[in-house]
Amino acid sequence: MNFESYPPPFRQPPQNSYSENYTTSHTSTALQDSDFIPTIDLQCLNQLDNKLEDACKNWGLFRLVNHGVPPTLLSQLQDHAKKLFSLSFESKQALFTSPLSYFWGTPALSPSGTALLKRSQDINWVEGLNVPLGQLSQIQPQDFTLASFRVLLEEYRKHLARVARALFDSMLKNLNLDTIESKSNLSESNGSLRVYRYPYYSNADSAWGMDVHTDSSVLSILNQDEVGGLEVLKDDQWFTVKPIPNTLIVNLGDMMQAISDDEYKSVKHRVKVNKYKERLSICYFVFPEEGSVIRSLKYKPFTYSDFQAQVQQDIKTLGHKVGLDRFKLITND
Ligand SMILES: O=C(O)CCC(=O)C(=O)O
Numbered sequence: 501m502n503f504e505s506y507p508p509p510f511r512q513p514p515q516n517s518y519s520e521n522y523t524t525s526h527t528s529t530a531l532q533d534s535d536f537i538p539t540i541d542l543q544c545l546n547q548l549d550n551k552l553e554d555a556c557k558n559w560g561l562f563r564l565v566n567h568g569v570p571p572t573l574l575s576q577l578q579d580h581a582k583k584l585f586s587l588s589f590e591s592k593q594a595l596f597t598s599p600l601s602y603f604w605g606t607p608a609l610s611p612s613g614t615a616l617l618k619r620s621q622d623i624n625w626v627e628g629l630n631v632p633l634g635q636l637s638q639i640q641p642q643d644f645t646l647a648s649f650r651v652l653l654e655e656y657r658k659h660l661a662r663v664a665r666a667l668f669d670s671m672l673k674n675l676n677l678d679t680i681e682s683k684s685n686l687s688e689s690n691g692s693l694r695v696y697r698y699p700y701y702s703n704a705d706s707a708w709g710m711d712v713h714t715d716s717s718v719l720s721i722l723n724q725d726e727v728g729g730l731e732v733l734k735d736d737q738w739f740t741v742k743p744i745p746n747t748l749i750v751n752l753g754d755m756m757q758a759i760s761d762d763e764y765k766s767v768k769h770r771v772k773v774n775k776y777k778e779r780l781s782i783c784y785f786v787f788p789e790e791g792s793v794i795r796s797l798k799y800k801p802f803t804y805s806d807f808q809a810q811v812q813q814d815i816k817t818l819g820h821k822v823g824l825d826r827f828k829l830i831t832n833d
């Protein structure tokens with residue numbers, strides 16, 4: 501193993517005492533998913549059987565096929581990401597500079613993309629590259645791999661914006677929220693993208709790649725490699741989200757739950773570490789337009805900036821995100 505490519509805490513041999521600090525353990529066993537997790541065909545969104553609505557209400561997560569993103573683009577992104585992450589820790593720090601940022605140990609970032617560092621026993625077994633897609637054109641890398649990665653991202657970004665808009669508009673239609681104001685609750689061209697590497701770890705049961713959370717986004721769209729590790733919670737049961745080539749995973753975030761007045765779920769999910777193989781995933785998060793107000797019956801009107809500021813404050817003061825509960829209206833029944 502080339503330890504130089506890992507952030508300092510991950511450089512220790514796996515059997516060192518560092519792992520003894522871990523308090524989290526993998527208690528429940530995840531089921532296999534192949535028969536359960538819904539699959540949505542982007543070309544058949546308007547069909548009357550409304551599989552999309554079922555998936556949003558009952559799962560908050562689905563597989564997406566016929567999405568129109570070329571398979572070669574998906575695999576080239578993975579290959580380039582692998583190359584970039586195989587650089588040494590120091591090189592990644594030097595290369596991934598503003599507007600890009602490099603982080604490790606947690607997916608919780610400040611608005612500028614730096615890690616909101618956790619206590620050592622809470623560290624997640626992950627490192628990542630954060631890419632604000634609205635600022636892609638400002639990236640002028642000297643490094644050849646990063647330069648060609650940027651070109652691929654320009655292409656990928658257009659596809660994801662198209663996919664996110666089609667899914668969101670269809671969800672609004674299903675919710676009878678097909679208004680101009682609701683449509684502005686999605687800013688598909690300003691999403692952000694994160695590339696994650698989860699190093700392998702022989703003591704995998706004592707660390708999380710990413711512990712249980714919901715996403716703050718409207719929608720998140722994931723391109724994962726063949727290793728697997730993502731799990732999703734439904735009715736108190738964990739399901740593994742097995743990778744299928746050329747299939748994207750879409751999950752609903754907190755903003756979508758609020759827009760839908762809790763009809764749709766911001767789904768809880770987590771990532772397990774693999775004992776033998778590192779895992780790579782590329783995740784696109786899409787948010788409401790700047791200043792766009794989310795109005796619903798169950799929540800106070802709020803903007804994504806209000807939400808983000810509250811999340812940052814809770815992470816700093818409590819060590820974790822509270823999320824939508826902070827904005828819920830108190831009712832007497
Ligand atoms: O890497 C993954 O599969 C999921 C990442 C994730 O859940 C997140 O970034 O919020």
Ligand SMILES: [Fe+2]
Pocket residue numbers: 713714715720769
């Ligand atoms: Fe997530």
